[in-house]
Amino acid sequence: MRPDILNPLFAETGTLEGVGPKLKKPLDKLGLTRVRDIAYHLPERFVTRRAIDNIDDGGEGEQIVVKLTIGEHRSSRNPRAPYRVLAQDAAGNVVALTYFGRASYTAKKQLPEGETRWVAGKLERFGDMLQIIHPDHVVEEGGETMQRLCEPVYRLSEGLTQPRVAGLVEQALARAPELPEWIEGTQRDKADWPAWRDALVLAHKSEHGAARDRLAYDELLANSLALMLVRADNRKRKGQPLRGDGSYRGKLDLPFPLTGAQTRSIAEIEGDMAQEAPMLRLLQGDVGAGKTVVALEAMLIAVEAGAQAALLAPTEILARQHYESLRRMAEPTGARVALLTGRDKGRAREATLMGLLDGSIDIVVGTHAIFQDKVAYRNLAMVVIDEQHRFGVGQRLMLASKGKRAPHVLAMTATPIPRTLTLAQYGELDVSKLDELPPGRQAIDTVVMGQEKLAALVDRLAAQMAEGRQAYWVCPMVREMDGPEDIAAAEARYAALKERFGDDVVMVHGQMPGEAKDTAMERFARGDAKLLVATTVIEVGVDVPNATLMVIEQAERFGLAQLHQLRGRVGRGSQKSFCVLLHGEALSETAQERLKLMRQTQDGFLLAEEDLRLRGGGELLGTRQSGDTPFTIATLDQITELLPKAYDDARLLMDRDGGLEGRRGEAARVLLYLFERDFGVKTLRGG
Numbered sequence: 284m285r286p287d288i289l290n291p292l293f294a295e296t297g298t299l300e301g302v303g304p305k306l307k308k309p310l311d312k313l314g315l316t317r318v319r320d321i322a323y324h325l326p327e328r329f330v331t332r333r334a335i336d337n338i339d340d341g342g343e344g345e346q347i348v349v350k351l352t353i354g355e356h357r358s359s360r361n362p363r364a365p366y367r368v369l370a371q372d373a374a375g376n377v378v379a380l381t382y383f384g385r386a387s388y389t390a391k392k393q394l395p396e397g398e399t400r401w402v403a404g405k406l407e408r409f410g411d412m413l414q415i416i417h418p419d420h421v422v423e424e425g426g427e428t429m430q431r432l433c434e435p436v437y438r439l440s441e442g443l444t445q446p447r448v449a450g451l452v453e454q455a456l457a458r459a460p461e462l463p464e465w466i467e468g469t470q471r472d473k474a475d476w477p478a479w480r481d482a483l484v485l486a487h488k489s490e491h492g493a494a495r496d497r498l499a500y501d502e503l504l505a506n507s508l509a510l511m512l513v514r515a516d517n518r519k520r521k522g523q524p525l526r527g528d529g530s531y532r533g534k535l536d537l538p539f540p541l542t543g544a545q546t547r548s549i550a551e552i553e554g555d556m557a558q559e560a561p562m563l564r565l566l567q568g569d570v571g572a573g574k575t576v577v578a579l580e581a582m583l584i585a586v587e588a589g590a591q592a593a594l595l596a597p598t599e600i601l602a603r604q605h606y607e608s609l610r611r612m613a614e615p616t617g618a619r620v621a622l623l624t625g626r627d628k629g630r631a632r633e634a635t636l637m638g639l640l641d642g643s644i645d646i647v648v649g650t651h652a653i654f655q656d657k658v659a660y661r662n663l664a665m666v667v668i669d670e671q672h673r674f675g676v677g678q679r680l681m682l683a684s685k686g687k688r689a690p691h692v693l694a695m696t697a698t699p700i701p702r703t704l705t706l707a708q709y710g711e712l713d714v715s716k717l718d719e720l721p722p723g724r725q726a727i728d729t730v731v732m733g734q735e736k737l738a739a740l741v742d743r744l745a746a747q748m749a750e751g752r753q754a755y756w757v758c759p760m761v762r763e764m765d766g767p768e769d770i771a772a773a774e775a776r777y778a779a780l781k782e783r784f785g786d787d788v789v790m791v792h793g794q795m796p797g798e799a800k801d802t803a804m805e806r807f808a809r810g811d812a813k814l815l816v817a818t819t820v821i822e823v824g825v826d827v828p829n830a831t832l833m834v835i836e837q838a839e840r841f842g843l844a845q846l847h848q849l850r851g852r853v854g855r856g857s858q859k860s861f862c863v864l865l866h867g868e869a870l871s872e873t874a875q876e877r878l879k880l881m882r883q884t885q886d887g888f889l890l891a892e893e894d895l896r897l898r899g900g901g902e903l904l905g906t907r908q909s910g911d912t913p914f915t916i917a918t919l920d921q922i923t924e925l926l927p928k929a930y931d932d933a934r935l936l937m938d939r940d941g942g943l944e945g946r947r948g949e950a951a952r953v954l955l956y957l958f959e960r961d962f963g964v965k966t967l968r969g970g
């Protein structure tokens with residue numbers, strides 16, 4: 284049960300003043316559903332503005348505040364043309380305040396002709412005219428103060444504005460209570476960190492390093508503590524010793540011999556599963572190393588022992604693909620494989636649920652839907668989690684509560700996670716490594732070229748397709764998940780390529796209806812379509828060995844680890860494969876370095892470490908710098924620096940201070956709930 288003190292923070296955003304259905308939508312889109320989320324919606328950066336009297340003193344691109352007299356409003360018949368309001372500074376210089384689309388309504392209201400207004404925004408040049416596009420603030424003199432020259436900039440979604448979000452944050456902070464201190468005293472003193480509530484307020488006000496660090500530390504501590512609690516509980520609980528007799532595995536008819544690394548990993552897994560203590564093992568292997576077969580063998584061990592196994596995939600696409608390939612591979616063994624995702628409804632779903640309950644299904648593949656409350660198993664004893672880094676820690680570890688006894692867990696990752704992150708995600712766990720690629724793989728040639736060579740590239744693509752080869756074309760990523768801009772980019776590229784290649788092209792992006800996605804993927808997987816245009820939804824796991832060309836547009840926007848993942852979609856068969864990284868015009872030094880590295884190496888581990896190093900500088904303050912971590916507050920830098928401390932702190936709390944007892948223990952309990960790592964608390968109570 285959540286401590287009462289946290290209740291105001293866990294109230295829905297709808298309880299904030301001014302949040303109705305219209306505002307709720309864009310907030311939900313950012314994952315801001317409760318007051319807590321808004322309080323923790325930390326600024327991406329801050330703008331510092333300069334107050335000037337004379338527009339000519341402002342530099343181009345500079346953030347300014349200036350007093351203006353409003354002049355003529357100019358609209359155009361063309362609905363796409365912007366709405367412009369001309370205004371003059373004290374010296375008589377003219378600047379245009381420019382509005383696109385519906386924003387013109389605001390302009391009409393806010394800028395009556397002949398009056399003076401303080402206007403804040405970014406000064407830009409348009410032809411020989413100065414302009415400010417969508418000013419951040421327009422206020423009357425004597426109204427709201429314009430003295431705030433340092434302002435937070437928040438991540439927005441469509442329908443939100445900076446002042447709107449700032450207002451909500453203010454309300455959320457006002458509701459935030461003082462919380463008991465969970466950080467160890469000397470640690471806090473040494474780092475000179477503010478108390479929780481103060482830190483939160485400060486972090487919204489300015490670039491306050493200590494405040495940001497404290498908040499990050501909280502998150503890291505909560506996570507470490509939860510992992511320790513779950514792990515301790517896991518050690519206490521009994522699993523089911525599973526010993527296979529080889530009867531299913533013996534009937535497998537693989538078209539290739541296993542690599543040494545695969546054989547070794549399977550043996551390690553087999554050894555763990557035979558124990559009563561539940562397995563918690565990470566199978567780490569670069570893209571294309573052949574993790575799926577290892578998973579299948581592990582699951583068949585469970586089936587041989589008379590139990591059921593489940594494979595959890597991070598996306599619908601991947602779940603379907605795994606299902607297809609596992610079913611095909613398992614066919615000669617007689618093991619019955621089923622698919623269960625959130626999209627399956629009605630009869631088929633009922634039948635699957637029944638099969639899981641009565642044991643007529645041996646192996647189920649699916650998305651997190653397979654662990655919903657309504658899904659009951661006869662005897663689920665083994666769980667494989669694919670591409671785990673996409674899951675929250677909570678989801679992963681709570682699986683443990685599903686069976687009567689704790690299931691054996693095998694987590695697989697293609698992202699070679701640096702040690703700090705492994706610690707962050709799992710605490711201590713056993714690792715098997717697939718450090719050997721299947722034989723016959725050829726190196727992928729990686730080419731870096733400017734966007735202007737696009738036409739030549741398309742010709743080359745046409746030649747490849749004519750030879751029966753397949754290709755991927757990945758469009759830029761703006762956010763971690765597909766945002767509207769990503770989709771626009773993919774759709775435009777798709778339209779252009781379709782003109783040339785017709786039905787040979789299909790497209791997949793995250794916001795397409797599920798069926799359409801499936802159809803496109805299936806056509807591509809079968810080889811009916813030769814070219815797949817996509818956003819990063821195809822990043823993980825997709826396996827079409829006949830695809831030999833990967834084109835990535837605006838590659839400079841991607842992290843190295845992600846580029847490596849994407850590149851790993853090709854080079855899976857025996858044919859020579861290529862990866863083309865297209866980039867825009869002005870490349871930063873870091874970007875150049877990154878792309879060069881991509882050309883030079885195919886070593887995923889090296890790339891992951893370099894990624895961590897190159898991103899280290901923290902271009903943006905608190906944005907999520909990596910989709911690979913289970914954290915929303917802590918940046919990679921902070922993880923690297925603070926996690927070991929947080930881990931030790933958590934250990935101390937567990938060992939010396941008796942877990943969650945005592946005064947600090949109580950505070951730690953509040954912390955766990957605050958970060959929703961409370962499954963840790965639950966396991967503690969259960970034990």
Ligand code: ADP
Nearest residue numbers: 539540541542570571572573574575576721826
């Ligand atoms: P990943 O580790 O990225 O999940 P997959 O399991 O998808 O890799 O395997 C990549 C490809 O390699 C698949 O087409 C698979 O059939 C093939 N493969 C797996 N193991 C071997 C092997 N020992 N020899 C040859 N090919 C293999």
Ligand code: MG
Nearest residue numbers: 574575697824
């Ligand atoms: Mg895979």
